[in-house]
Amino acid sequence: MKTTDDLTFQPDFHRAIEYFRGQEAYQTSPLREVSGPDGQTIWLKDETSRMGLGAFKALGxxxxxxxxxxxxxxxxxxxxxxxxxxxxxxxxxxxxxxxxxxxxxxxxxxxxxxxxxxxxxxxxxxxxxxxxxxxxxxxxxxxxxxxxxxxxxxxxxxxxxxxxxxxxxxxxxDGTWPGYTDIPKLVMEGYTVIAEELRSNFETTGIWPTHVYLQAGVGGLAAAMAHMIRRNWAEQPELIVVEPEAAPCLVASHEAGKPVRADGPDSNMGRLDCKEPSIVAWQTLERSGVRFVTLTEDEGEAAARAVTGLGMATTPSGAAGYAALCKEFPEGAPRAEFRPLVIISEGPA
Missing domain, CATH: 3.40.50.1100 (Rossmann fold)
Structure with missing residues (x-):
């Protein structure tokens, strides 16, 4: 299949949703409400059992x-x-x-x-x-x-x-680079299903998140989610992209104004341990108005233990969004106007 360097991400999300609705194994993944630090209510989108593969990538x-x-x-x-x-x-x-x-x-x-x-x-x-x-x-x-x-x-x-x-x-x-952009957009198109499942839920309740935490390796999930949220969510949240300190390729690219490598040691957030961004994901995030948080290895491990303790066995990669939430709001009284959403992106490895 011929590839191009077209960095535009304009997915046919209706096509993706129609495809998965025709699959016997497809079910909407659970959206769970839990009590986080200091009793703060948090929404967790639980991908740990997605279509028998135990991760959001079952959609890609x-x-x-x-x-x-x-x-x-x-x-x-x-x-x-x-x-x-x-x-x-x-x-x-x-x-x-x-x-x-x-x-x-x-x-x-x-x-x-x-x-x-x-x-x-x-x-x-x-x-x-x-x-x-x-x-x-x-x-x-x-x-x-x-x-x-x-x-x-x-x-x-x-x-x-x-x-x-x-x-x-x-x-x-699932990453893109010069001369190779078309096929990974199909992977990202599959991920848009998550955002549409969430939109349907929030439209039904009329209550929307104020903050959405999106973990990123090369950035495919974060970019697909950010694109869909900015495209058609009725209320617009703050979007926070979460990376390991050992592999902050997206924040480094944001600061450089172009896609760049971000070399570092191996990370225990293994599925996020990507030193070079997807160029399509990078451009999508740049136009989506996101900000960035990076995590230490200890913060990732602590979040995995905490989320597992809430009944969703996961890894430091899967719990990275939760780790960023806890890092930003480590203490203080619950805030009625603060409604965070976190993606628990995978079950135990």
Whole structure:
């Protein structure tokens, strides 16, 4: 598929919602109300059981796999198809000849593997040494070939790119860089479902968040959420993008006025430990009026323990938004006009 350097993110979110409503495993993820520091009421969007994969990325990779197979079929046959056709024997035969390759810090690879397996395609996932060994088995259960490659996430990305160039497989990354922007927008389009689920809930109650905390690695989730919130939420909250101090690529890019690397040590917020931003996500966030918070390793760990104690087992990556909330408001009486929303983005690794 030809790629461009078009950094505009204008997703067809209606298409994404329609696709997932046709999937048997799809359910709206829970929006939970909990009592946080000093009794403050907090909304937690619980992605820890999303579609059997236990992370928000169940909405990204599988959706992109489906869209790419549909696009490939149309390019080869001229037939425009609906998603329901993906179950048909001729489409599955076509998909069986497709291989999707990506690097992953864990959850994106699971999404790509699950999407490929569901449609009869193949997946090959590259993992750096920093990714927990538990992901190897989980990926294999979804039919993926797992390749351990490199010391860091960036190393595994380079290996995945080289593999796609060598084998003709489709590179399905969740980050964007010069010369590669189109396919990851499909991943981000899948994430817009979360914002639409939330909008539906808040429109029903008439009560909207005042602050939304969005954790970020390369920035795909944060950018998709920010775009949708600014596009069509009736009441506009403050948007806070949360990164590890060890990998603050988005705030560094914001300060530089252009996408830049932000090198640092390995972070225990492994799914957020990305040293280089998605250029599409960066531009989307820049026009969305966000601000930034960075976290220490201890702050991420403490938040994971706190959220797990609230009944949602998660990781420092999954609880990063909660950590930022606690960092900004460590004490003081509950505020009636302060209604924070946090995304619990994954279950335990």
């Amino acid at each position: 990779g599988p959706y992109a796999v489906a869209r790419l197979i549909m696009q490939g079929w149309t390019a080869e046959t001229g037939e425009e198809i609906e998603a329901s056709r993906l179950k048909d024997a001729d489409l599955r035969a076509f998909a069986s000849g497709q291989t999707f390759v990506c690097a992953s810090a864990g959850n994106h690879g699971l999404g790509v593997a699950a999407g490929a397996q569901a449609l009869g395609a193949r997946a090959r996932i590259f993992l750096a040494k920093t990714v927990p060994q538990s992901f190897d088995e989980r990926l294999a259960e979804r039919g993926a070939e797992v390749v351990r490659a490199g010391e860091t996430y960036d190393d595994s990305v380079a290996e995945a790119i080289a593999d796609a160039d060598r084998t003709g497989a489709t590179l399905l990354a």
